[in-house]
Amino acid sequence: MNKIVDLRSDTTTRPTAGMRAAMMSAPLGDDVFGDDPSVNALQEKIADMLGFEAALFMPTGTQSNLCGILAHCQRGDEYLVGHNAHTYLWEAGGAAVLGSVQPQPIAHQPDGTLALKDIEAAIKIDDPHFARSRLLTLENTLGGKRMPINYLQQATDVARTHGLATHLDGARLFNAAVAQAEAQKTNPREEARRIAQCFDSVSVCFSKGLGAPVGSALCGSKELIYRARRLRKMAGGGMRQAGVLASAASYALDHHIDRLADDHALMRELYAQLKDIPGLAIEAPQTNILFIDLQDEARERAQALVDHLKSRGVMVIGLYRLRMVTHLDVDAEGIRQAVAAIREFFSA
Numbered sequence: 364m365n366k367i368v369d370l371r372s373d374t375t376t377r378p379t380a381g382m383r384a385a386m387m388s389a390p391l392g393d394d395v396f397g398d399d400p401s402v403n404a405l406q407e408k409i410a411d412m413l414g415f416e417a418a419l420f421m422p423t424g425t426q427s428n429l430c431g432i433l434a435h436c437q438r439g440d441e442y443l444v445g446h447n448a449h450t451y452l453w454e455a456g457g458a459a460v461l462g463s464v465q466p467q468p469i470a471h472q473p474d475g476t477l478a479l480k481d482i483e484a485a486i487k488i489d490d491p492h493f494a495r496s497r498l499l500t501l502e503n504t505l506g507g508k509r510m511p512i513n514y515l516q517q518a519t520d521v522a523r524t525h526g527l528a529t530h531l532d533g534a535r536l537f538n539a540a541v542a543q544a545e546a547q548k549t550n551p552r553e554e555a556r557r558i559a560q561c562f563d564s565v566s567v568c569f570s571k572g573l574g575a576p577v578g579s580a581l582c583g584s585k586e587l588i589y590r591a592r593r594l595r596k597m598a599g600g601g602m603r604q605a606g607v608l609a610s611a612a613s614y615a616l617d618h619h620i621d622r623l624a625d626d627h628a629l630m631r632e633l634y635a636q637l638k639d640i641p642g643l644a645i646e647a648p649q650t651n652i653l654f655i656d657l658q659d660e661a662r663e664r665a666q667a668l669v670d671h672l673k674s675r676g677v678m679v680i681g682l683y684r685l686r687m688v689t690h691l692d693v694d695a696e697g698i699r700q701a702v703a704a705i706r707e708f709f710s711a
């Protein structure tokens with residue numbers, strides 16, 4: 364009997380026994396009144412960790428980004444954003460719909476960055492014809508790609524030079540930090556802080572590789588977080604005894620950052636086992652996400668491949684471009700099972 368190997372997303376993790384114990388014993392209060400000790404502790408912990416004055420616990424990363432963008436921008440402002448970025452493509456147009464804040468999309472370079480000259484060219488002069496360019500939003504990691512720290516510094520410098528604020532969608536900030544720490548032989552927490560400190564605000568997800576069931580945090584200045592608190596209420600994100608969730612996020616920060624390196628190692632192993640299969644075009648993974656483009660004959664058999672994987676207990680997202688993600692609930696055995704299923708399909 365095959366186990367289920369769920370490679371669809373790092374959002375599919377379930378809380379570990381230790382995390383559940385932390386949730387069960389968390390002191391609780393009404394967070395809309397600011398009374399939940401576990402929420403307050405989490406907010407202090409993440410703000411401290413990333414070097415900000417304040418933080419706000421959010422039900423989702425989507426709401427965290429939305430409140431971040433709306434806390435920076437007024438109606439009629441615009442934010443510059445990558446055309447594949449979550450805050451542009453995957454958040455139902457929230458900033459435009461709910462905030463009347465216009466996105467100005469910019470095409471990504473192959474490495475996921477936005478070219479500095481493209482950022483500069485997209486910033487409008489003060490002219491009645493134009494929306495007011497107000498904010499640059501970047502994402503790290505983006506589709507599993509880590510943005511170089513020098514690039515983050517340069518891009519945010521360009522924004523600041525033109526009077527724009529900067530926001531990082533750091534849903535997978537800690538994956539970026541762990542990969543960066545490995546490359547530079549430093550500490551992931553130090554790298555997370557270095558990345559975050561390039562920006563005026565950062566949104567980070569606890570519900571992805573960190574393994575919490577729910578939640579994100581928006582970090583920024585006291586003033587920004589004060590504004591975001593009202594926006595969160597408006598968006599319906601004022602939760603009550605949210606400490607039951609915040610305690611899971613705190614537990615994740617204490618126990619699940621360094622182990623992201625294991626997810627990255629398993630992803631490298633998966634890549635090494637698949638990269639020579641004809642018909643599969645795969646870019647070397649930098650963190651925990653792999654995209655496999657099916658070409659030629661493999662492309663014609665795409666649906667058969669996905670069905671085959673499913674029959675072998677291996678769950679992936681996509682059809683012609685498959686996405687696989689490693690996380691807390693995938694182990695070496697699971698990767699062997701996935702590799703065996705894919706090899707079996709292509710040797711048949």
Ligand SMILES: *Cc1c(COP(=O)(O)O)cnc(C)c1O
Pocket residue numbers: 422423424425426428449450502504532534535568570571579
């Ligand atoms: C998952 C994710 C978010 C937020 O997603 P939610 O499902 O709303 O928590 C934001 N940005 C990126 C890059 C993400 O991967």
